[in-house]
Amino acid sequence: MSETTTGQTFATGSVPVGRAPGRPRSERAEKAIIEATLDLLAEESGVAGVSIEAVAARAGVGKTTIYRRWPNKEALIVGALAAAKRPLRDPGRGTVREDLLVLARELGAERRDRHARCFWNVAGGAEKHPELYARYRHDVIEPRREVLRRVLRRGLDRGELRPGADPEVAIALLVGALAHRAPLDRLPEGFPEAVVDAVLGGIGAEPTVRDDTGR
């Protein structure tokens, strides 16, 4: 492969270090293509709404330049999504509650971002494009969940969380509550904080007398 086609390992961006027979591929064009793809994937209704021609037009690029890198539309979207990683930053400096508050506010704020809107469209088309969804989940979603997982495990180790608590359930609660709304409608004021405290404290009446300082 590398002999005949000058090492065109699609969409890896691996610049041929040792050799470069002709004009090298434009890194600028590649970035513009990826940006345009993500924009369209976020704006249009799903994978079906993204067209190569629209991507080329928005990126200011010829279709040739796209097909030289990715063999078809689905591969293009896969590549673009892989480049769209946005891992959460582990605050890692406070109590579990403090760390979760930081992350929850971040999750709440991100909802209107391109990233979040892409998520809906990719998840919705999961059955039509299972490989696309699987890679997205592995490359983008999981690293983000891993940060939450780490924070929660720290809390368990420190005894700040109830010993039997299941981190996966906690992640589902936090992420679900904050992300499971169409990007269109807004979160109420103070919602991320309320979610964190509800997850930590529960909403059930206590079987034992509880210190009623609030949370």
Add this chain to the structure above:
Amino acid sequence: MSETTTGQTFATGSVPVGRAPGRPRSERAEKAIIEATLDLLAEESGVAGVSIEAVAARAGVGKTTIYRRWPNKEALIVGALAAAKRPLRDPGRGTVREDLLVLARELGAERRDRHARCFWNVAGGAEKHPELYARYRHDVIEPRREVLRRVLRRGLDRGELRPGADPEVAIALLVGALAHRAPLDRLPEGFPEAVVDAVLGGIGAEPTVRDDTGR
């Protein structure tokens, strides 16, 4: 309107009671169209993936029969979604925990249904088709949330929930945790139950000594 077009109030299914000049519209065809529309909306990637021609073909119907009832594709989808109501049934016979368990299991089981897959695609296209999403939210989503709201309020009235608990936050936790996964991937065994108990009891370590019977 009713004079010139024989009362064709689009997609209301209101049979002209007093008068019926010509051949009445086939109720069977209408149902087939709606079913086909929902099927396609669930299977394809979003609104963009639904085509009138595909609906007609799947429903075994001429395109004319569709355009006679709905003026365009978006109206067709709106109409089909309105007919796809599936309100939750209020169990209404046990404690809050028992009722929530019933509802949570129902939510978990519904995830792979056509209904849930439509939801993802409609929510994802919310920005491209805001009116469609708004009506869907009002006609389908809200009645379902209302059931949860009623159960939670009952719990508050009975003192089974902590007095200050916010039902909206609780709904977000429950629905989010159970529904915010692509229809593709499965819920772990016992997940709905774990979610309910996590929401009721919280995951935080208790400030006071807690009866360690589990829940």
Add this chain to the structure above:
DNA sequence: GATATACGAAACGCAGCCGTATCGGACGCC
């Protein structure tokens, strides 16, 4: 400057879909 590749632009044939129009026939009421 020779060579090799990438670039953007344009055009291709093919396919799908939109929304409309036109069929012959079916149906229900008067």
Add this chain to the structure above:
DNA sequence: GGCGTCCGATACGGCTGCGTTTCGTATATC
């Protein structure tokens, strides 16, 4: 049995997109 409407089928012009090909040009290394 006549009338009005609906039925499914088919075809239309127009548009958009796919994936390929062909341009002339630009930009690297040798």
